[in-house]
Amino acid sequence: MNAPAPVYRHLLSPVSIGTMDLRNRIVMAPMGVEIVDSDGRANDAIAAYYEERARGGVGLIITEVAAIAYPLGANSIHQLGVSDDAFVAPFRELTARVHAHGAKIALQLVHHGKISRVDTIEGRDVLVPSEPAFRGSMTMASDLTVDEMMKMAKASGGRAPAYRSMDHDDIARVTDEFASAAVRARDGGFDGVEIHGAHGYLLSGFLSKAYNTRDDEYGGSVENRSRFLCEVITEVKERCGAEFPVMVRLDALEYRTPDGIVFEDTEVTARLAVEAGADAIHVSAYGDMTDASAFTEGTLPHTEAKHSALSGRLKTVVDVPVIGVGRIRPEVGDDMIACGKADLIAMGRQMLADAETAKKLVEGREADIRPCINCYTCVARPFFDERVRCAVNPVLANELELSEVERSTAAVSKRVVVVGGGPAGMEAARVAALRGHDVTVFEASAQLGGALRFAALVYEPNHRLLTWLTRQMSELEVDVRLETPATPDAVRALSPDAVIVATGAARQRSNIPGATQNLVVDGDDLRAMLTGSGDVSAALKKLPFVGRVAAKVGRWLGLLKDPDRLAKLTEYYMPIGKRVAIIGGGLVGIELAEFLVDRGRSVTVLDDNDVLATEMAHPRRWRVLTDLRDHGVDLITEATVNEIGAGVVHYTIGDGDEGVASTIEVDSVVIAIGLVADERVPNQFRAAGFDPVVIGDCTGVGYLEGAMSEGFHAARALG
Numbered sequence: 001m002n003a004p005a006p007v008y009r010h011l012l013s014p015v016s017i018g019t020m021d022l023r024n025r026i027v028m029a030p031m032g033v034e035i036v037d038s039d040g041r042a043n044d045a046i047a048a049y050y051e052e053r054a055r056g057g058v059g060l061i062i063t064e065v066a067a068i069a070y071p072l073g074a075n076s077i078h079q080l081g082v083s084d085d086a087f088v089a090p091f092r093e094l095t096a097r098v099h100a101h102g103a104k105i106a107l108q109l110v111h112h113g114k115i116s117r118v119d120t121i122e123g124r125d126v127l128v129p130s131e132p133a134f135r136g137s138m139t140m141a142s143d144l145t146v147d148e149m150m151k152m153a154k155a156s157g158g159r160a161p162a163y164r165s166m167d168h169d170d171i172a173r174v175t176d177e178f179a180s181a182a183v184r185a186r187d188g189g190f191d192g193v194e195i196h197g198a199h200g201y202l203l204s205g206f207l208s209k210a211y212n213t214r215d216d217e218y219g220g221s222v223e224n225r226s227r228f229l230c231e232v233i234t235e236v237k238e239r240c241g242a243e244f245p246v247m248v249r250l251d252a253l254e255y256r257t258p259d260g261i262v263f264e265d266t267e268v269t270a271r272l273a274v275e276a277g278a279d280a281i282h283v284s285a286y287g288d289m290t291d292a293s294a295f296t297e298g299t300l301p302h303t304e305a306k307h308s309a310l311s312g313r314l315k316t317v318v319d320v321p322v323i324g325v326g327r328i329r330p331e332v333g334d335d336m337i338a339c340g341k342a343d344l345i346a347m348g349r350q351m352l353a354d355a356e357t358a359k360k361l362v363e364g365r366e367a368d369i370r371p372c373i374n375c376y377t378c379v380a381r382p383f384f385d386e387r388v389r390c391a392v393n394p395v396l397a398n399e400l401e402l403s404e405v406e407r408s409t410a411a412v413s414k415r416v417v418v419v420g421g422g423p424a425g426m427e428a429a430r431v432a433a434l435r436g437h438d439v440t441v442f443e444a445s446a447q448l449g450g451a452l453r454f455a456a457l458v459y460e461p462n463h464r465l466l467t468w469l470t471r472q473m474s475e476l477e478v479d480v481r482l483e484t485p486a487t488p489d490a491v492r493a494l495s496p497d498a499v500i501v502a503t504g505a506a507r508q509r510s511n512i513p514g515a516t517q518n519l520v521v522d523g524d525d526l527r528a529m530l531t532g533s534g535d536v537s538a539a540l541k542k543l544p545f546v547g548r549v550a551a552k553v554g555r556w557l558g559l560l561k562d563p564d565r566l567a568k569l570t571e572y573y574m575p576i577g578k579r580v581a582i583i584g585g586g587l588v589g590i591e592l593a594e595f596l597v598d599r600g601r602s603v604t605v606l607d608d609n610d611v612l613a614t615e616m617a618h619p620r621r622w623r624v625l626t627d628l629r630d631h632g633v634d635l636i637t638e639a640t641v642n643e644i645g646a647g648v649v650h651y652t653i654g655d656g657d658e659g660v661a662s663t664i665e666v667d668s669v670v671i672a673i674g675l676v677a678d679e680r681v682p683n684q685f686r687a688a689g690f691d692p693v694v695i696g697d698c699t700g701v702g703y704l705e706g707a708m709s710e711g712f713h714a715a716r717a718l719g
């Protein structure tokens with residue numbers, strides 16, 4: 001019998017980029033995380049962040065954008081700079097820490113061109129190929145809150161950029177700055193550099209007809225538009241030596257940009273870049289940053305492996321390694337390499353969510369990889385010039401202080417009881433168990449997950465997180481007691497040293513007239529109908545006979561336990577009519593709208609706010625609201641629901657005399673508002689003489705990010 005084929009054989013096989021030999025084909029994609037201080041120098045915190053990923057088994061790290069002329073041409077003063085020899089010594093420290101774990105590291109070199117916020121703030125000219133002909137569609141503004149717009153404006157100092165078209169002296173100077181920066185990178189111990197020729201920054205501005213209307217030898221034909229990039233590559237090779245690896249990041253195309261880069265341009269540019277000396281091409285994409293859709297289509301695609309066909313096509317054009325990127329999961333990446341769509345796979349967000357992604361693949365522990373849930377929380381922050389955060393990994397960007405928490409055990413092992421098996425409770429239990437504490441989780445319902453279970457049903461990436469958290473409970477031998485409400489007596493019987501309460505939020509019953517009719521369900525009813533937890537009998541009473549039978553059969557067959565199977569089942573039957581009004585356009589209502597639209601429902605969302613889904617990071621909000629509009633969902637803002645009648649919802653848009661009354665006909669109404677903190681269980685424990693640590697939504701609704709962070713820190717505080 002043949003031995004089983006090694007898993008991830010392609011992804012984990014060695015490869016070389018020029019003279020740089022890599023232990024595997026997993027690349028950490030460049031990500032600006034804004035960890036460094038306001039002097040652009042590599043500090044301990046950023047070194048610890050990269051060291052974690054090197055220790056985590058990645059083959060190659062491509063750093064965040066390092067500004068070649070820092071602070072000139074920089075997007076943030078909290079990004080790395082490489083404009084002076086003083087930057088070299090701290091780089092040596094950083095690269096040594098990465099090399100100690102067997103990974104290679106390349107510095108990404110950039111001039112931000114039209115997006116050089118620091119130049120705008122400090123009143124300098126902003127270098128561009130030519131006065132931009134296309135200023136952007138600005139459709140994103142309508143789905144931003146005032147606070148977000150203010151923060152974005154503040155990040156640019158409240159000023160408009162003063163563009164200056166580059167003359168030949170500027171081009172020569174910037175070319176020299178790129179080459180000098182590459183020499184410093186080499187001297188700082190980097191194994192190579194990546195020249196950033198993508199994402200609308202200076203070099204890609206030259207590549208794009210939308211931003212380059214020059215009529216000299218740097219404008220016009222694609223060969224001319226590629227000239228500046230190629231001169232930079234040639235100069236870098238010249239100064240660093242032909243052996244020094246140089247990668248080039250390009251956009252396969254520019255979404256939603258009139259006259260933007262098309263793939264045929266990129267084929268030519270890539271070929272010219274290789275002729276100029278590039279040792280690898282890294283295929284990303286871009287789109288109009290002021291458009292509500294382009295960001296999640298191009299640079300951070302919402303669709304998995306969105307650019308894989310394009311990297312595959314580029315592989316037929318160049319004879320150097322091609323790096324694919326864009327929401328690529330390991331199994332997909334392995335397959336892409338196997339069928340010639342890429343030579344290496346870069347992962348961005350997954351490396352933020354779990355620094356040990358590569359190591360776990362090597363060890364055959366892929367089920368233990370903490371999944372990125374594609375929530376865009378991380379990348380939303382740099383829009384405001386703020387340090388990144390990850391919704392599922394509280395250690396991110398705090399590696400210096402926190403990375404030992406999960407690796408070291410507590411001096412004294414404690415007996416810990418966690419009340420509530422939702423995300424906050426499970427994260428607390430996970431970290432406490434990792435630290436050597438003896439942990440028991442009480443969960444009143446029949447399954448772990450709490451609010452995450454319903455969230456997993458309506459948004460698939462959440463299911464991966466639920467699966468991961470649940471698996472950690474069994475891997476770490478946490479004593480999980482399902483269908484066991486935690487009474488103070490039951491908890492006292494375990495003589496705990498610490499009690500953590502994470503019982504989640506409560507949902508207030510709506511006082512909208514007519515809300516008690518059978519056509520109206522709220523989140524608790526839906527959760528009960530679909531997942532079988534909570535007040536199931538009250539919820540089932542609202543169902544027609546066929547629905548009651550379906551729910552019972554589903555439960556009997558165990559279908560309701562698994563969000564994936566349940567989601568599939570709901571494609572055939574769901575206790576929601578054809579025309580649905582969702583009252584409440586927050587995160588819950590909007591994710592539910594997406595789920596219902598996918599199941600053929602005609603959906604109207606009514607909310608009293610002027611911006612919907614404000615709890616979502618704005619790039620995710622842009623994506624989902626655009627998709628809902630494209631699917632014909634009526635998103636009605638600033639609407640007060642007055643009454644729910646028989647098959648009709650009465651509402652008013654606007655206030656007082658200005659208000660305009662209207663109605664919609666419906667078959668079902670879902671009320672997705674009314675989540676409130678719920679201190680009943682914590683108070684019960686306090687009254688019984690405990691001093692519980694209270695975390696998660698029961699203290700105030702903080703959604704997934706709040707739950708994971710509070711769970712982590714509660715466990716850390718145990719010692």
Ligand SMILES: Cc1cc2nc3c(=O)[nH]c(=O)nc-3n(C[C@H](O)[C@H](O)[C@H](O)COP(=O)(O)O)c2cc1C
Pocket residue numbers: 029030031032033063064065108196199249284299300301325326327328346347348349350378379382388
């Ligand atoms: C927080 C964050 C910051 C990023 N900063 C950069 C950057 O500095 N340079 C760059 O070329 N791409 C940057 N990107 C894009 C990533 O390199 C990558 O192309 C993108 O995230 C898609 O890959 P993923 O789906 O695996 O995350 C950033 C992405 C994120 C999430």
Ligand code: SF4
Pocket residue numbers: 349350352353371372373374375376377378379389390391392393
């Ligand atoms: S914040 Fe969200 S999108 Fe970003 S890495 Fe974490 S889970 Fe993924």
